[in-house]
Amino acid sequence: MFKEMILKTIKSGETCGNSITDGKYTCAYRELPEIFANIAVFFTQAKVSPHDCCIFRCGNSVPEAVLLLWMLFMKRDFVILPPVGKKEQTKIERSRLPQFCQSMVSVDLNSSNMDIKDPGSYIGIAANANFSEDAGIPAGLGSVFLRTSGSTAEPKLVEHSNKKLTQNAMNAAERLKLQADDRIIIPVPVYHMYGLGAGFLPGVIVGASIDLVANTNVIKYLDHEKRFKPNVSFMTPPLCEMLLRTRKRSYHYRLVVTAGDRIGRKAFEQVEKTFGTFINLYGSTELGVIATSKLSDPLEIRSQGIIEPLPGVEIHIETKDKEGKMSEIICRHDYGLEAYVDKRGRRISRDEEITRFNTKDLGKWMDSDKDTFKVMGRTGNSINRSGILVSFSEVESLMEQGIDEIDHIVVMAKDDGVTSYRGKKLAACCQLKPGTVTNEKEIRSRCFHIMMRHMVPDEVVLIKEIPRLPNGKFDRKSLKKRMEEK
Amino acid sequence: MSEPIMNQLKEIIVKKLDVNITYEDIDENASLYEDGLGLDSIAIVDLIVSIEKEFSIAIEDDELNADLFKSLDTLVGFIQTKIKKG
Numbered sequence: 001m002f003k004e005m006i007l008k009t010i011k012s013g014e015t016c017g018n019s020i021t022d023g024k025y026t027c028a029y030r031e032l033p034e035i036f037a038n039i040a041v042f043f044t045q046a047k048v049s050p051h052d053c054c055i056f057r058c059g060n061s062v063p064e065a066v067l068l069l070w071m072l073f074m075k076r077d078f079v080i081l082p083p084v085g086k087k088e089q090t091k092i093e094r095s096r097l098p099q100f101c102q103s104m105v106s107v108d109l110n111s112s113n114m115d116i117k118d119p120g121s122y123i124g125i126a127a128n129a130n131f132s133e134d135a136g137i138p139a140g141l142g143s144v145f146l147r148t149s150g151s152t153a154e155p156k157l158v159e160h161s162n163k164k165l166t167q168n169a170m171n172a173a174e175r176l177k178l179q180a181d182d183r184i185i186i187p188v189p190v191y192h193m194y195g196l197g198a199g200f201l202p203g204v205i206v207g208a209s210i211d212l213v214a215n216t217n218v219i220k221y222l223d224h225e226k227r228f229k230p231n232v233s234f235m236t237p238p239l240c241e242m243l244l245r246t247r248k249r250s251y252h253y254r255l256v257v258t259a260g261d262r263i264g265r266k267a268f269e270q271v272e273k274t275f276g277t278f279i280n281l282y283g284s285t286e287l288g289v290i291a292t293s294k295l296s297d298p299l300e301i302r303s304q305g306i307i308e309p310l311p312g313v314e315i316h317i318e319t320k321d322k323e324g325k326m327s328e329i330i331c332r333h334d335y336g337l338e339a340y341v342d343k344r345g346r347r348i349s350r351d352e353e354i355t356r357f358n359t360k361d362l363g364k365w366m367d368s369d370k371d372t373f374k375v376m377g378r379t380g381n382s383i384n385r386s387g388i389l390v391s392f393s394e395v396e397s398l399m400e401q402g403i404d405e406i407d408h409i410v411v412m413a414k415d416d417g418v419t420s421y422r423g424k425k426l427a428a429c430c431q432l433k434p435g436t437v438t439n440e441k442e443i444r445s446r447c448f449h450i451m452m453r454h455m456v457p458d459e460v461v462l463i464k465e466i467p468r469l470p471n472g473k474f475d476r477k478s479l480k481k482r483m484e485e486k
Numbered sequence: 487m488s489e490p491i492m493n494q495l496k497e498i499i500v501k502k503l504d505v506n507i508t509y510e511d512i513d514e515n516a517s518l519y520e521d522g523l524g525l526d527s528i529a530i531v532d533l534i535v536s537i538e539k540e541f542s543i544a545i546e547d548d549e550l551n552a553d554l555f556k557s558l559d560t561l562v563g564f565i566q567t568k569i570k571k572g
Contacts, residue, residue, distance in 0.1 A: 217527035218534075222550050242531045247547050470526055 001163040002072040005205045015180045015207025022212045023224055025062035027116055035117055039070045042119040048103055053077035053137055055128055057084055057106040058191050060212035063122045064107045075142030075162050082191050099135035100345030104128045137345040146193055146285050157341040158285050168288035168335040171310050173202035175292055182208040185230035187216040194259050197288040198281055199234040218242045237263040238472025240271050250274045257281050264400045268303040282307050282375055287336040305374050306366045315373060317363045326376050329363035330356055362391050383413045383424045385454045395455050402450035403443060405436040408466050410474050414483060427483055428457040431466045491562045498536045503529050518555040543568040
């Protein structure tokens, strides 16, 4: 399936001259057949059987992207993992490596004689120390395994078929109206579904020019932007926010896509003003792209996070009790995962789990025809108050929109053993905009005017700066600890 | 002129950025990134915003490049030029 799509890109006169770049190396689509042939010879010489499932350490560089495309083109089975960094060298990370993969494939980006057409100059193949003879997967299905984040438990491997992964990417390309003359910048990792299934593969399928940015920071992003002159970008909310803080001039994109955490309405509008049409994309490692804002919707609708499922996706949100009440989003996706697999290669999911997939996200229908919906937060990030489910992200959104002085906000349950009469205590940690003056009491009293009573936080705490994780997301865990010690 | 700028810059890093760096940790010739002072993406943005505020200068998009942060010395030189240009 993927093979046919990439052959189209390689052969078409309209796209064969377009290229993939990373700022250092560049490869035109028309060069791929020769490189693919050389990689095939290299793998044969290295005695890697076509039926071996490999671990592929894949970052955002041209040599890695080319190898990734070859693996998909050849319908090989592989597990895609991040390049080796400090974390990957730890004992625990090594012990988590899949046992059903015999070899580990990586790219040496510091190779002194790197020649993109000579795979021997950059591809390294080593034995997987964790390989176990008696572990295994059904060979030769062209499965691509992605790893879940593992933030709450041992990470699981998610198996996608070559065919459905391609269909998922085609679906995304169609929705985002990607085309051959687009110049797509991808500052998010291609070893994650967002970078791979929403950005990179759809871009390749339409034959667009692609710029890959590794280990993105604002400076690096601006460097790439200046040089590559993209018109489509796949960002994250923290990157959007950092760009808004530093850049002086607006730069017009045809389309800027964001995924992940909710982005506040005000920031959303500011991004649109600075960069151009801005849309939300909702997806997951398991299902690929599920829904996006409608490109034709006005800013007013898109900035509220209202999204529409892609073709082939059926969303179920139970609304039997009250109109608009939120509950978990359950999704049937024609192009979603095949199964969850453990590190020994055993399928650990039941079929009904896959066909009716519990996203663990809370959703709410936004129109009576149930065509559009809104993701309200994770099921874990909500509590029951006065018998009604309150999503932290909804309270955050209301406070951010309704109280001008608030710059950033994190709402959480406070486990101090004391429950308010409404149920578990709700606390809001607010970081004010520089130069603004207000106090905790004042903010709380204003909450009564902008939200239902059961949503009003029991406690408002002003903090100088909300702690963040290295990836820019709010560090809810350390904030919670800080709040509990208070 | 460069010494007061260097001192002010160090003060920003130690006091304004949440990076757990002391005056003694700062090597004026080391890179500000992971391979030197270890400032991450957010800390670099905080640094840019603080420099603009403290020195009353505006760093344009075109001026933001990786070379600017290759050492504190480079950054001091840049700030000095911006101040002179007024």
